[in-house]
Every structure is written in C-alpha cells, then in structure tokens.
Amino acid sequence: MFKRYLPIFNWLPHYHKRLLGADLLAGLIVTVMVIPQSLAYALLAGLPAVVGLYASILPQLLYTFLGTSRTLAVGPVAIIALMTGAALSSVATPGSAEYLQAALVLSLLSGAILVAMGAMKMGFFSNFLSHPVISGFLTASGILIAVSQLGSLLGVSSSGFTLVERLMTLLPNLPTFNPYTLAIGGGTLLFLVLMRRYGKQSLRKLGIPAALADLITKAGPVLAVVVTTLAAWYWQLAYHQGVAVVGTIPSGLPALSFPWGDASLWRALLIPAMLISLVGFVESVSMGQMLAAKRRQRISPNQELIGLGAANLAAGFTSGMPVTGGLSRTVINYDAGAQTPAAGAFAALGIALVTMAFTGWLYYLPIATLAATITVSILTLVDIPMLRQTWRYSRSDFAAMAVTILLTLVEGIEAGIIGGVTLSIALFLYRTSRPHSALVGRVPDTEHFRNVERHDVETVTNAALLRIDESLYFANARYLEDTVYNLVASRPELEHVVLICSAVNLIDASALESLDAINARLKDSDVKLHLSEVKGPVMDQLKKSDFLEALTGRVFLSTYAAWREFS
Amino acid sequence: MFKRYLPIFNWLPHYHKRLLGADLLAGLIVTVMVIPQSLAYALLAGLPAVVGLYASILPQLLYTFLGTSRTLAVGPVAIIALMTGAALSSVATPGSAEYLQAALVLSLLSGAILVAMGAMKMGFFSNFLSHPVISGFLTASGILIAVSQLGSLLGVSSSGFTLVERLMTLLPNLPTFNPYTLAIGGGTLLFLVLMRRYGKQSLRKLGIPAALADLITKAGPVLAVVVTTLAAWYWQLAYHQGVAVVGTIPSGLPALSFPWGDASLWRALLIPAMLISLVGFVESVSMGQMLAAKRRQRISPNQELIGLGAANLAAGFTSGMPVTGGLSRTVINYDAGAQTPAAGAFAALGIALVTMAFTGWLYYLPIATLAATITVSILTLVDIPMLRQTWRYSRSDFAAMAVTILLTLVEGIEAGIIGGVTLSIALFLYRTSRPHSALVGRVPDTEHFRNVERHDVETVTNAALLRIDESLYFANARYLEDTVYNLVASRPELEHVVLICSAVNLIDASALESLDAINARLKDSDVKLHLSEVKGPVMDQLKKSDFLEALTGRVFLSTYAAWREFS
Incomplete structure (x- = not known):
C-alpha cells in the first residue's frame, strides 16, 4: 500500500x-x-x-x-x-x-x-x-x-x-x-x-x-x-x-x-x-x-x-x-x-x-x-x-502526420494535436469500416480453408463460406449487410451462407442488429444463415441476446464441420 | 452516366x-x-x-x-x-x-x-x-x-x-x-x-x-x-x-x-x-x-x-x-x-x-x-x-445510449449526438486498446493450437506461442509491448517468442514501432522474436518497412511450422 x-x-x-x-x-x-x-x-x-x-x-x-x-x-x-x-x-x-x-x-x-x-x-x-x-x-x-x-x-x-x-x-x-x-x-x-x-x-x-x-x-x-x-x-x-x-x-x-x-x-x-x-x-x-x-x-x-x-x-x-x-x-x-x-x-x-x-x-x-x-x-x-x-x-499514417505538422505550423499547437488525433482515429475507423472479407474453399484433403480467389480450392454450389476479417461494430455493420446481400443476389442457387468468425473479436449492439436483419432477410429468400468458429467471449455475449434463437441455421465449431454438412 | x-x-x-x-x-x-x-x-x-x-x-x-x-x-x-x-x-x-x-x-x-x-x-x-x-x-x-x-x-x-x-x-x-x-x-x-x-x-x-x-x-x-x-x-x-x-x-x-x-x-x-x-x-x-x-x-x-x-x-x-x-x-x-x-x-x-x-x-x-x-x-x-x-x-453500448439520452434531454440535441458519437468511438477504441491475447499450445496429435488456460495442450519450455486477437494499431501498441515484456520477464528460460497473427488485420505505423522496440529489447535479452500466420495484406505492408530485415527470428507460414521448429 x-x-x-x-x-x-x-x-x-x-x-x-x-x-x-x-x-x-x-x-x-x-x-x-x-x-x-x-x-x-x-x-x-x-x-x-x-x-x-x-x-x-x-x-x-x-x-x-x-x-x-x-x-x-x-x-x-x-x-x-x-x-x-x-x-x-x-x-x-x-x-x-x-x-x-x-x-x-x-x-x-x-x-x-x-x-x-x-x-x-x-x-x-x-x-x-x-x-x-x-x-x-x-x-x-x-x-x-x-x-x-x-x-x-x-x-x-x-x-x-x-x-x-x-x-x-x-x-x-x-x-x-x-x-x-x-x-x-x-x-x-x-x-x-x-x-x-x-x-x-x-x-x-x-x-x-x-x-x-x-x-x-x-x-x-x-x-x-x-x-x-x-x-x-x-x-x-x-x-x-x-x-x-x-x-x-x-x-x-x-x-x-x-x-x-x-x-x-x-x-x-x-x-x-x-x-x-x-x-x-x-x-x-x-x-x-x-x-x-x-x-x-x-x-x-x-x-x-x-x-x-x-x-x-x-x-x-x-x-x-x-x-x-x-x-x-x-x-x-x-x-x-x-x-x-x-x-x-x-x-x-x-x-x-x-x-x-x-x-x-x-x-x-x-x-x-x-x-x-x-x-x-x-x-x-x-x-x-x-x-x-x-x-x-x-x-x-502519413496523412495523420502531415496534417498534424501542417495544422501545428499554420493554426497552432492545439489545432495540430486535436486535428492529428481526430484524423488518426477517423482513418482507423474508416479502415475498419470496410473490412476485408473472403469467400473461402477447402484445400483438397485437408481441414484448411483458403480464399477462393487466391488458391485452388474446392467449393460447393449451394453454400457460401464467407470469412470476415474484422471485429463487427457500428462502423462496419452496414457494410457487412451489403456484402452478404450482394453475395446472395449474385448467386441465386445459394441455400446456406456461413459467416466464418475466426477474426471477429467483438460484435457490438449495432452489428448484432445487422446480423438480425441479415438473418431475417435471408429467411425471406429461403437462405439459411450459419456461423462458424465463433470465439468464446463473442459466443458468451451472443447468448445474452435473442439472436441465437432466431438464427435460421446453426453455429458450427469449425468451418470443416460446416463443410461436411453441406457437401 | x-x-x-x-x-x-x-x-x-x-x-x-x-x-x-x-x-x-x-x-x-x-x-x-x-x-x-x-x-x-x-x-x-x-x-x-x-x-x-x-x-x-x-x-x-x-x-x-x-x-x-x-x-x-x-x-x-x-x-x-x-x-x-x-x-x-x-x-x-x-x-x-x-x-x-x-x-x-x-x-x-x-x-x-x-x-x-x-x-x-x-x-x-x-x-x-x-x-x-x-x-x-x-x-x-x-x-x-x-x-x-x-x-x-x-x-x-x-x-x-x-x-x-x-x-x-x-x-x-x-x-x-x-x-x-x-x-x-x-x-x-x-x-x-x-x-x-x-x-x-x-x-x-x-x-x-x-x-x-x-x-x-x-x-x-x-x-x-x-x-x-x-x-x-x-x-x-x-x-x-x-x-x-x-x-x-x-x-x-x-x-x-x-x-x-x-x-x-x-x-x-x-x-x-x-x-x-x-x-x-x-x-x-x-x-x-x-x-x-x-x-x-x-x-x-x-x-x-x-x-x-x-x-x-x-x-x-x-x-x-x-x-x-x-x-x-x-x-x-x-x-x-x-x-x-x-x-x-x-x-x-x-x-x-x-x-x-x-x-x-x-x-x-x-x-x-x-x-x-x-x-x-x-x-x-x-x-x-x-x-x-x-x-x-x-x-x-448501453452506456453510449444512456449518455445520448441524458445529454439530449438535459443539454440539448447537439450535445446529445456529439456526446453519444464521441463516447461510442472512445469505448470502441478502449475495448480494442486492451486486446485479448492467449498463450496457446498444441492439441495433441493435430495441427491445431488452443489457449493453454482453457484446454489440455502440449507446450514447449523454451518457446512461447502468443496469439493476439486484434489488429495492432496506435491504441494498443503499448499494451502489446507490456504483454510481451511481462511474458518474457515471467519466464526467464524463454529463447523464442512467436506472435501468432491470425486475427491481426492491420499493423499501423505505431504498432510497427512497437514491434521494432519489442524486437530490439528481446534481442538484448537473447530472446528471438518470430511471427506466424501473417495475412497477405499485412505481410505486403511489413515488406515496405525495415522490420523484416531487423527481425531476429523468422516468419512462419503456420503455427505448426513454428512448433516443429522448437519442439
């Protein structure tokens, strides 16, 4: 003490x-x-x-x-x-x-x-x-x-x-x-x-x-x-x-x-x-x-x-x-x-x-x-x-630095710091607001899944495996909706969409609403929504909402389990 | 048009x-x-x-x-x-x-x-x-x-x-x-x-x-x-x-x-x-x-x-x-x-x-x-x-909502929106500023790695496999340094630290400086720093810096490859 x-x-x-x-x-x-x-x-x-x-x-x-x-x-x-x-x-x-x-x-x-x-x-x-x-x-x-x-x-x-x-x-x-x-x-x-x-x-x-x-x-x-x-x-x-x-x-x-x-x-x-x-x-x-x-x-x-x-x-x-x-x-x-x-x-x-x-x-x-x-x-x-x-x-990062320098020189010290901090936060939010996502397929004879555009992998026609490379929160919730809707619109034969959540460290209330909306919209089109590889803390939080009961599909422990189900 | x-x-x-x-x-x-x-x-x-x-x-x-x-x-x-x-x-x-x-x-x-x-x-x-x-x-x-x-x-x-x-x-x-x-x-x-x-x-x-x-x-x-x-x-x-x-x-x-x-x-x-x-x-x-x-x-x-x-x-x-x-x-x-x-x-x-x-x-x-x-x-x-x-x-999320309601009622509409937006951004940054990380070990007889505290897994004494569950950026760069330094200080027998980057979607200039500092500090203590499972876009960006040349260890494609090297 x-x-x-x-x-x-x-x-x-x-x-x-x-x-x-x-x-x-x-x-x-x-x-x-x-x-x-x-x-x-x-x-x-x-x-x-x-x-x-x-x-x-x-x-x-x-x-x-x-x-x-x-x-x-x-x-x-x-x-x-x-x-x-x-x-x-x-x-x-x-x-x-x-x-x-x-x-x-x-x-x-x-x-x-x-x-x-x-x-x-x-x-x-x-x-x-x-x-x-x-x-x-x-x-x-x-x-x-x-x-x-x-x-x-x-x-x-x-x-x-x-x-x-x-x-x-x-x-x-x-x-x-x-x-x-x-x-x-x-x-x-x-x-x-x-x-x-x-x-x-x-x-x-x-x-x-x-x-x-x-x-x-x-x-x-x-x-x-x-x-x-x-x-x-x-x-x-x-x-x-x-x-x-x-x-x-x-x-x-x-x-x-x-x-x-x-x-x-x-x-x-x-x-x-x-x-x-x-x-x-x-x-x-x-x-x-x-x-x-x-x-x-x-x-x-x-x-x-x-x-x-x-x-x-x-x-x-x-x-x-x-x-x-x-x-x-x-x-x-x-x-x-x-x-x-x-x-x-x-x-x-x-x-x-x-x-x-x-x-x-x-x-x-x-x-x-x-x-x-x-x-x-x-x-x-x-x-x-x-x-x-x-x-x-x-x-x-250079933009944040340049703006800080210019504002400090031209507008003064306070403007420089506030402007620089604001810009670096805004740029970070902007970067995470359009998260990288990839359709993945199975590397033949393994339990590994890779981007279909970069690798020679196996896919199934009636199911899409979509890996989201970012935490889901308010700044990218709408982008997630767009991504999924575009996917479903472009492949009318789809019956299942699996969101692979291995890089999702957080789902906030805004993203939860978007997931709810996606689930409801896909249901209207007879497409089932599934999740896979949801991390422990994220799963614990989802359990506090009604989302899992409303979910039309399942939560798979591994992407491979989802693959076996649909292929 | x-x-x-x-x-x-x-x-x-x-x-x-x-x-x-x-x-x-x-x-x-x-x-x-x-x-x-x-x-x-x-x-x-x-x-x-x-x-x-x-x-x-x-x-x-x-x-x-x-x-x-x-x-x-x-x-x-x-x-x-x-x-x-x-x-x-x-x-x-x-x-x-x-x-x-x-x-x-x-x-x-x-x-x-x-x-x-x-x-x-x-x-x-x-x-x-x-x-x-x-x-x-x-x-x-x-x-x-x-x-x-x-x-x-x-x-x-x-x-x-x-x-x-x-x-x-x-x-x-x-x-x-x-x-x-x-x-x-x-x-x-x-x-x-x-x-x-x-x-x-x-x-x-x-x-x-x-x-x-x-x-x-x-x-x-x-x-x-x-x-x-x-x-x-x-x-x-x-x-x-x-x-x-x-x-x-x-x-x-x-x-x-x-x-x-x-x-x-x-x-x-x-x-x-x-x-x-x-x-x-x-x-x-x-x-x-x-x-x-x-x-x-x-x-x-x-x-x-x-x-x-x-x-x-x-x-x-x-x-x-x-x-x-x-x-x-x-x-x-x-x-x-x-x-x-x-x-x-x-x-x-x-x-x-x-x-x-x-x-x-x-x-x-x-x-x-x-x-x-x-x-x-x-x-x-x-x-x-x-x-x-x-x-x-x-x-x-409730805090952001409650603050928006209270400020709107008490201080007026502008204060409500600005306060709510500021708070929700600050809370998001705060949440990501203390990222979840886990020491992982190998699930016996597989190529999978899991948290040592939650699962019964195999570990090696001279190497630590540390999985970081968040993009690395200015708000958590110093936290990353603390995490690694504490790890090394608590295990004097360590010779290798492997940062598993499967959930790292971004490394900004601040985090790069922290990685540089970690690399240099571990070098002083004769501990080698390695990376594994670095995503394509992140790797492309690291190549634009001098970090990879200075890195004392290697960049492994998979955590399993790192495991084979050290066990």
Whole structure:
C-alpha cells in the first residue's frame, strides 16, 4: 500500500553510500546544466526567466517522492513551454500580472487533471496519441521553436504562436538586427553544432580520455554560457551595444502563490491544460519507459500521472509554470550516472541554492546564448527521415502526420494535436469500416480453408463460406449487410451462407442488429444463415441476446464441420 | 452516366399506364395526409405554418429526379424540425425576420454539405452513428417533442429546447390552461390513440372490408383535422374562447429567396447544419434501405446524399426549411401503393395546388389538433424495450445510449449526438486498446493450437506461442509491448517468442514501432522474436518497412511450422 502510493519507499530503505556518491555527482552536474535551459524555457513561454528556476525546485522534489522512474528529471521543457506560451497569450498580455497568474492557474489545472487521470487509472488515454501524430507534432514544434528563437538570435523582436504570425512579425524587423547579438547568438550556435558533431572525437585526438571528452562535450552549453556572460560583462555589451541580457533575477525562494483567479479564466484554460497534460505525460512516460527498459526496471504509468500531477500542483503553488519529465534534462541526469530519484532531489536543492544566493551571476547572460542552446537542442526533434519512412509504410499514417505538422505550423499547437488525433482515429475507423472479407474453399484433403480467389480450392454450389476479417461494430455493420446481400443476389442457387468468425473479436449492439436483419432477410429468400468458429467471449455475449434463437441455421465449431454438412 | 447521376432515367422510360394509376392515387392520399404534419413541423421549428407547405413542394420534386429510392417522401420531419428550431433560436428570436432568414441559410448549408458529401462519396460517414446512439437519440427527441407539444395541447405557452427549459417555462403557466383547447387537444389525442390501437379491428367487426378499414384507420389524423376545424369554425372558438388556430396562411407559391446573410450567421449555423445533414441522411437512408429491401430494389447512399442535398438547396431557395426523407410520410406513401418516385411528384403538385388555392380552408384548424397528431406519431420513436435489450447485451453500448439520452434531454440535441458519437468511438477504441491475447499450445496429435488456460495442450519450455486477437494499431501498441515484456520477464528460460497473427488485420505505423522496440529489447535479452500466420495484406505492408530485415527470428507460414521448429 505504502510502496504503491509512495514509490520512494521502494528505494529509500535500500539506499547506501555507493549510491549517494553517484547521485550527488549527477545532481551537481544537472544543477549546472539545466539552469540555462530552465531560464530559456521560461522566456520561451513569455514568462520571467526566474519562473523556470522556481519550476525546477519543488516540482522535482515532489516527483522524487511520488514518481516511479528512477532517472526522470522534472521541470520546464521546450514543447510544454511553447504550449504554455500559446495558451497564456490567448487569455492575457505577455508581461502583465494576469499573464503570470494565468501560468499558475494553468499549472494547477494540468496538475489536477493529471492527478485525476491517475486516480481513475486513465493512463491508457495517452495511447490515443499515435506515433505519427507525436512525431509530426514534435517536428512541427521544433520548427516553431527554432523560428521563435530567430528573433533573439538576431536581436529583433517577434511574437505569435503560429509560423505565419512569427514570420510576419519577424521579417519587417530584420533590417534592425543587432550585429553584436548576432555575433554572440550565431557564434554560440556554430560552437554548439560543431561541439555536438565533432567535439568528442576532436578531444580524443588531443589525447583527452573518453569519459572526460564526453563530459566536456556535454558541458558545451555551460561553456558557452560562461564565455558569453563574461564577454557581455567585460565589454558591458548590454549598455553600450544594446545586447539583450537576462538582467536582474530576484533572489530567494519563490513565495507561496494561491492563484485563484475567476471562473472564466479557469474555463478558458481547461482545454489547453488538458492538451498540456496529455502531451507532457506522453513525453515523460515514453522517455521513462525507454530508460527503465535499459536498466530492466519498470514504471507504472498511472502512478506517473500522480507524480507529474503533484509536480504541476507544486509549480502552481510556488510561482512556477507547467512542468513534465524533460527529454534533455533526463538524458543529462541519466548520462551523469544518476542511480535513484535522490539525484533529482539533489539537483532541486542545487537549483534552490542558486536561486537563493547566485542569481546575480546570471545578470549578464545574453538572451542570444540561451536562444542558441534552445535552437540546437530543439532541432533534434525535427525528424525528416521519419516522414519518408512513414510515407513508404502507410499512406494513412502519413496523412495523420502531415496534417498534424501542417495544422501545428499554420493554426497552432492545439489545432495540430486535436486535428492529428481526430484524423488518426477517423482513418482507423474508416479502415475498419470496410473490412476485408473472403469467400473461402477447402484445400483438397485437408481441414484448411483458403480464399477462393487466391488458391485452388474446392467449393460447393449451394453454400457460401464467407470469412470476415474484422471485429463487427457500428462502423462496419452496414457494410457487412451489403456484402452478404450482394453475395446472395449474385448467386441465386445459394441455400446456406456461413459467416466464418475466426477474426471477429467483438460484435457490438449495432452489428448484432445487422446480423438480425441479415438473418431475417435471408429467411425471406429461403437462405439459411450459419456461423462458424465463433470465439468464446463473442459466443458468451451472443447468448445474452435473442439472436441465437432466431438464427435460421446453426453455429458450427469449425468451418470443416460446416463443410461436411453441406457437401 | 446519365442514369447514374439522374436516377429518374432508370424508371421514367419504362413508365406505363398501370403505374400511373397507382402513383396518382398514392399522390392524392399523401397530399391530404401530409398537409397537417407539414404545418405542424413548421410550427415545431418555430416557423410560420406555411413554411412546412413550401418545403414539401420543390424539394420533393427535385428528389424525384435525383433520388434512388422509389418510395421515399421528402419534406419537413419531426426530428429535423426540432433540431432546426434549436439551431435557429440560438442565433435569432422566433418570429423575427432574422429567424426566417436563418432557416433558409440552414437549409442551404445542409444542402451544400449533403451534396459535397455525396460528391466525395462520404456516405460511409453515417456509419459512425451507432445503433445505440441513434435509438437513444430518437427516444430522447421523442420525449422532448412530446413535452414541447404539451403547451399547445393545454393552450399555454412554453419555450426552450431542453427538457428543463421546457418544463421551467411550462409549469408556471399551467394554471392558465384553456379548457376548450384542452378538450380539442386531449380529445384528438385520445381519438388517435384509440384509432391506432383498436381502429382497424373495430371497423372490421362492423363489417367494413379490410382494405377500407385500413384506409380509414390511417386517415384518422385527417378526420380529426376536418372535425376539429369544423367545430372551431362553427362555434368560432378562436374569437369567443381563445383557442389558438392556424389562422391566415398566405396563398400562392413561395417567392424565390436568396438568403445571403452575413458570414457570422453562416459560421454559427455550420455545426448545426452538419448534424442536421447527418441525422437527416441517416433517418432517410435507413428507411430507404428498409423499404427498398422489401421490394428487392437497391438504393445508392452516395446518390441519396445528392438527392437530399438538392432537396435542401431547393428548400433554401423557396422559403422552406431543412427537409429529409420522413418516416411517417414515406410510410403513408408506401402503404398508399406508390410504385415510382412519380407518386412523390404528384403529391408535391397536390400540395402546390393547395398552397395556391385552398389555404383558406386551414384557417380554423386548431393548433391543439396538430399538437395531438405530432404527439401520437412521435411517441412511436420512444423505444423503452430497446434500452433493456441493450443493457442485457452490452454495458458499453448501453452506456453510449444512456449518455445520448441524458445529454439530449438535459443539454440539448447537439450535445446529445456529439456526446453519444464521441463516447461510442472512445469505448470502441478502449475495448480494442486492451486486446485479448492467449498463450496457446498444441492439441495433441493435430495441427491445431488452443489457449493453454482453457484446454489440455502440449507446450514447449523454451518457446512461447502468443496469439493476439486484434489488429495492432496506435491504441494498443503499448499494451502489446507490456504483454510481451511481462511474458518474457515471467519466464526467464524463454529463447523464442512467436506472435501468432491470425486475427491481426492491420499493423499501423505505431504498432510497427512497437514491434521494432519489442524486437530490439528481446534481442538484448537473447530472446528471438518470430511471427506466424501473417495475412497477405499485412505481410505486403511489413515488406515496405525495415522490420523484416531487423527481425531476429523468422516468419512462419503456420503455427505448426513454428512448433516443429522448437519442439
């Protein structure tokens, strides 16, 4: 009981010194590495930079107690920040007090939704986001975020949450770009790309050991932050050349916040909060599962909902923003050797310490540096080969992906996800609404039956054996009727129709009515309807209706039994 | 080509005298019988009574040319009138010029939607309305309409389009009921109910021949109209006792209308128009199919969309209201012996004649009489036994039905349909998201394999044969992963896992990724993944991906082949 609802008791009692060392080191590395991205994602959402730090403290601590992944790191992440910004700017003006308050309401709402879904064991809901929709959404969001950072890289202003809005506000301002900002932003970008691609092998060639080379490569963003901050301080670029810097960050822990707001605000943010919860959960849980699998551990999706929900509630009460298990911060944590959630707790304490005492060090950090680090990490989301692969494999999956990308870019994030999910469900229903069916005949001298059009099989003239390759439900019930009626109309000599149900896993009430109608109609034409190979659960359900009594024919256990009867 | 797009050429060239007699008689009967209900449904939608006549002329004529059903009668129907009223009163005040104009816009919109769906061959869309949702919706609408007529039966006013609104406006006015109106309304109601239940047998007992007795029974509403109109005229009930009557109906054919309106009106009516189109199409096509089947004819759902679409466009341009193939008017037409769509054309001409010359005869027709005829005909929609039957057969189908009924009554018609459809799709996806799967073993001395938990079968220790009873797609892809991982975790001695795909009709891109992940994960644990009994179309699609090359095991044609390999 205890262990189930407070997963911390699964590992804390077995904690020992060797783990402590590894976790402390990982916590230290994570603290240093995630501070720049936490600031950047807060800015991406249109919020003050410090909000990103606040959202990395208590949320992560609560997840340590309640989450089931050993290595997941919780805090602001790029996609959720983008979605947050889009949601908030539809209800308030960026920079206003209402905007800040709305961010807290959004956190509370998505926390409450996640906890409620966890309590109702509705983790399966995330399955409705198909792979093509997720990957299309990530690709489009990556492009949107990269474009949104262009302005910061160039030192010009832009706004909006669709591609068109962004470009329309960015392009007219392009001529006013700030060459110093561009030098810092462009330089950082180039450095990070080169570091990512060639850093490790170049350092190894210089004779540096593999582990250290790896660490230095990963610390690339931190190096860039340190160097550009020092440069901005030394030459006072903010004053003399107008380079935008992070500026004053209030020091001290966040005050407790109780963002009640009015009912209309909560209502307006409900749908965005649902989408943020769902996307955040999917991002978090798929990464948690991947990493757990690598170490042969398991996570519980429903308990993850509770953990992430608590983290978002915490963010709402401590001046934060919506959070989830982040891709890049989790990978940093995992690679830094985190063994238990304690590493996350140490990182949270580290960030709390920085927030209390060292925010002054971040004053001269150029915004362009942050934009460059976001851009580099976000471009890994853009997965063009996946587009080609999906096109080759399945046109309808590709359609769902393409629609998700286009809608996200053109209409915005909400439209993209809702459109993609709706289309992928509609396409699945459409595919199953015209099920494959085949007239089968007996493979000579066996008890096997195969499609008469593909194989050389024996048939009988007065009976048709029709195999239905799909569960029977409302979307294909009428199609089934048409199929049988066409069959009977085309073969007037028929006296028996056998529906082979080996691939029928479900018969719902609509399909039952259609079967009733088929049975009655065939009866009028003196054709008997039989079933064969009905699965156990389906048979159990049919017995609850009057269909079996009304059935003019029989239910055969095997198709071969039906064959013997009619041949 | 001609015959396909103008179905009238399928029957008109073969037309002859014997058919003409039958069709003329049917046309005459329909004219007399549908005038009262056409007036009543216009009033139900909050429109002037004459609109119901206008909507019965040109729409029916166009359907004669373009429709594929031989006996369908097109015009205003109860459900669509209720939906029209609900849609219109959300954008205009009943009685205003805007309200009238909105009715025309709604007709044009739903006409355009139907034609577009027909052109794109999207008739299958109606399959998404499952039987439980339709039957729940009809039951709830029947109740709503009956309650809406209570006011007219009692001579008190009421308004609104949910049960609560209706009752809240009706109850306070109850004490002001008009005893004369109640006498007419209640008397007609009683007469019609008795006529329906005992009319035919009583008349036969009086020695009247069966055919005539049947006709008289069916003409019950016409008798009631004639008698109560004469009474209202003779005693001048409208003036002396305040009984509401139809009053002045402008005579003459409708003028052409071009209801352009502004864009915001069209936008506001778009969703209602879509629902009206869909519900109208389902009502029309299911009746058309039922009657066509009785006479071994066929209808084409996509051409029906065109026919009904044209009828609605005609209604929009001739001061009408949304129309569809109506249950009661079609049954009248069919029972009156209509042989071809010419009968419908004759009825349209008959109604045109009445509209031009005889509307004065309808002046004294009491509204309460119309309310009684609506109530009696609508109560046949309320199908309580179906509720019990569905509950017994399937809880999830019952849930969809119950939600549709409750939402329709409490929140209104749109919420009812959308909620019901959404829930039935979600429940279907949920059911298929946790597919049944079974470990199977060999039935001794055969090539058959059965569930190890239900049968006494042979197994091998180093290989698991897992049968998946569902298509693999995004909603169950992760569940499949869990199932396989749990299996492998619980049996460390496993070296081979065979997925038996005999019931897998589809593997989408999400499921393919899951199979890839399973393959890779099992490889890490030195377990080989095999497939067996993969269907032809599924195999063709897998070949378009890299999965088969990466697969650590083999694809066996039969499970028996896999068994021989491992035992």
